[in-house]
Amino acid sequence: MDETAALAPAAADARLVVAISSRALFDFEEENRVFEAGGDDRDYMRLQLERLDVPARPGVAFSLVRKLLAFNAGAPRVDVVVLSRNDPVSGMRVFRSAQHYGLPIERGMFSRGSPPWRYLGPLKANLFLSTNEDDVRAALDAGVAAARVATHSRHAAETHPDELRIAFDGDAVLFSDEAERVYQQEGGLAAFQAHEVARSTTPLPPGPFKPLLEALHRLQRAAASGMRVRTALVTARSAPAHERAIRTLMAWQLEVDEAMFLGGLPKGEFLRQFEPDFFFDDQTRHVEHAAGHVPAGHVAAGISNAAR
Known part of the structure; x- marks a missing residue:
C-alpha cells in the first residue's frame, strides 16, 4: 500500500457518509440471540469466529448500502463506515462478509459494547443506521440524521437496480x-x-x-x-x-x-x-x-x- 495514500485523511466532507451498525447491514439475529441468552460477549465472539468464513446473510439496510456504493463508479462520492457495538473479532466477519458480496467497505469502528455514536462527528456522517435505540437517540441529539432499523422489515425489492x-x-x-x-x-x-x-x-x-x-x-x-x-x-x-x-x-x-x-x-x-x-x-x-x-x-x- 502507498504510505502517502494510507496516511491521507478521507475527504469525508465532500462525500455522502453513511455509518451503519453490523446488524443493520447483515443478518446477525441468530448470533444476537446467543448474546442475549448468555449475557457474555465471549460466547458471541466465539460463535462469530467459528463462522468467520461463512458470509452473513444480507440485512435490512443491505440494498441501501449496495446502491449507495454503486455511485462510486468513476469517482468516490459515498463512504460507508461500519460503526458497531460489536467486538473487533466479530468485525473480521463483517469485513469478510462485505468482501464476499463485493461491497467496498474499508472503514469500521468496533467498540465492544461501548456507545459508538461518538465517532459520528469525526466521520462527518450524514446518516447513522443502527439497531440500538440509545445510540440512535444520542446521534439525533448530536445533530446527525439517525434511525433505528426494524430488523424484522421486509427486504427491498430488486426491481430498480440502478x-x-x-x-x-x-x-x-x-x-x-x-x-x-x-x-x-x-x-x-x-x-x-x-x-x-x-x-x-x-x-x-x-x-x-x-x-x-x-x-x-x-x-x-x-x-x-x-x-x-x-x-x-x-x-x-x-x-x-x-x-x-x-x-x-x-x-x-x-x-x-x-x-x-x-x-x-x-x-x-x-x-x-x-x-x-x-x-x-x-x-x-x-x-x-x-x-x-x-x-x-x-x-x-x-x-x-x-x-x-
Missing part, C-alpha cells in the same frame, strides 16, 4: 415537529389544519433529515455512474395542510420526486408500490406497518418520542 429509492415522513423527519406539537397539544386535527393553513407560506423549520435530503441532491447532481436517486415524501398530512409542506421544500430549493398526502391512511401498501430501499418515520406505529412491506427505520425525534 435507482436508489428513499422515502421520508414529513413532520419530525424532514421538517421539525412544530405542527405535530400543535396536533398533540392544542386540539387535534382541526387545530393542526388551521395552524398549517394560516402559515401555508411560512417554511417549516428543518427536521433532522433535511441535511440528508440535501446530500442526496448533491449526489444526484454529481452522479455519472449510471445510478439515479428517487425520493418520496410519504406523510399523514392531507389537503389543505399539504401546501405548507410543498412550499417548505420549495423555499429550501429541494425537491422530492413523489409526494403522498395520505390523510391518515396506513402507509405500508403505498410504500410497497414505491419500493424504497429505505423508509424513515418518527412514529413507531407507522414504522411497524411499513416494515411488513419495505425496509423501515424509526427516527426517535420530536414530541412523539419525548417520553420513553
